[in-house]
Amino acid sequence: MNDFRTIIEPFRIKSVEPLRLSTREEREARLREVGFNLFGLHSADVLIDLLTDSGTGAMSAEQWAALQRGDESYAGSPSFFRFEAAVKNLFDFKHVIPTHQGRAAEKILFSVVGGRGKVVPSNTLFDTTRANVEASGATGVDLLYPAGRQPSVPHPFKGNLDVEALERLIGEHGRDQVPLVLVTVTNNSGGGQPVSLENLRAVRAVCDRHQIPLFLDGCRFAENAWFIRQREPGQAHRDVVDIVRDMASVADGMTMSAKKDGMANIGGGLALDDDAWALKCRNLLILTEGFPTYGGLAGRDLEAIAQGLSEIVQHDYLRYRVRSTEYLGEALQKLGVPIVVPIGGHAVYLDARALLPHLTPLQYPGQALAVAMYREGGVRSCEIGTVMFGLSPDGTEKPAAMDLVRLAIPRRTYTQSHMDFVIEVVERVAKQAKQLKGLRIVEQPPALRHFSARFAEL
Secondary structure (H helix, E strand, O other), X not given: OOOOOOOOOOOOOOOOOOOOOOOHHXXXXXXXXXXXXXHHOOHXXXXXXXXXXXXXXXXXXXXXXXXXXXXXXXXXXXXXXXXXXXXXXXXXXXXXXXXXOHHHHHHHHHHHHOOOOOEEEEOOOOHHHHHHHHHOOOEEEEOEOHHHHOOOOOOOOOOOEOHHHHHHHHHHHOHHHOOOEEEEOOEOOXXXXXXXXXXXXXXXXXXXXXXXXXXXXXXXXXHHHHHHHHHOOOOOOOOHHHHHHHHHHOOOEEEEEOOOOOOOOOOEEEEEOOHHHHHHHHHHHHHHOXXXXXXXXXXXXXXXXXXXXXXXXXXXXXXXXXXXXXXHHHHHHHOOOOEOOOOOOOEEEEEHHHHOOXXXXXXXXXXXXXXXXXXXXXXXXXXXXXXXXXXXXXXXXXXXXXXXXXXXXXXXXXXXXXXXXXXXXXXXXXXXXXXXXXEEEEEOOOOOHHHOOEEEEO
């Protein structure tokens, strides 16, 4: 079926929910009410919601059936052991600790291994990951491969970590100040770009020489494995499950939000091999999340994740997932809209800095573009740029490496006609790009400001 032009969804629609068509006047009023921050909108006022792919997908019939099997025993639920087995089938780490979502796993891990003076290198830390590193007193350092900072450069693995930069950082700070190296797969902040097996193994070699643990942020591990299968020499004949296991084999542990490639609406986990770290993490889990066999989740949530982990590695699904995202990205390219290339698996990233060159990074072109898309057609997206990453812990501000707008596609939720509508909205906004106004921040918290800051148009 691979030689057909039409992208066919490998599922049938069994249940639907209505979408409300708002007027431009209504959308303008909503924008002013929420201070031009799309996180503040009621979802009922959004036509097509591409804010995030985290927990927003549709579950399968088998996942809904699995919910009925959920056992809500406080300790030792069989639902936990099915969850644990599903995780270990893909990632054979010694300890599996469930959490209510990925950032809870990050909070627990960095509360244990972080601390003042410590440095956590990564290809690129996402927003909550960086915040949890910094909350421990440590410093997060992005060591992205240079091509990853250039949206228009079509390198196949722009999510790779710069191995030479990692060696320099360890030499500068000393191995005792580096509790672990964290590699995000795929690299969300950098445009949903994958990391190659070759790069993971090279990072592993550096970590081995300095006796530093290597962890994965595995939110989109299956999409990363599919890109390895598509793009890395010698991998095209392999099953995705085996590639995932190879990715895990180079690591000492991982954090994961199961709201992405776990195919669930809530949940996450921390998996690791170190016994002493696992003991401390479980103790902190009991204090903040719950008993180690439920970790802030209902038994039915554990069942949904266990089933989702078996579905995410199916080739028919991944082929559709990546190809449908490419459909959106390729259409925007034909219109001359600058995007991050190659096109990622879970999202298309618009290059707001290139589309709106008349706005400086501190006039927040990404936020301005996202606001314009909602105003034009009720499409909600997410700024990945100076609003999200420009504020330092000491309160100073500087431009982010890139100013992007992420169109994150929920799994198994929207059809091709929805994407055609998004394409039309972006086309209309791009035609009026020169007239779009920048923004200034009028109210913001000291950290993670993109969630709740309020803006005014310049």
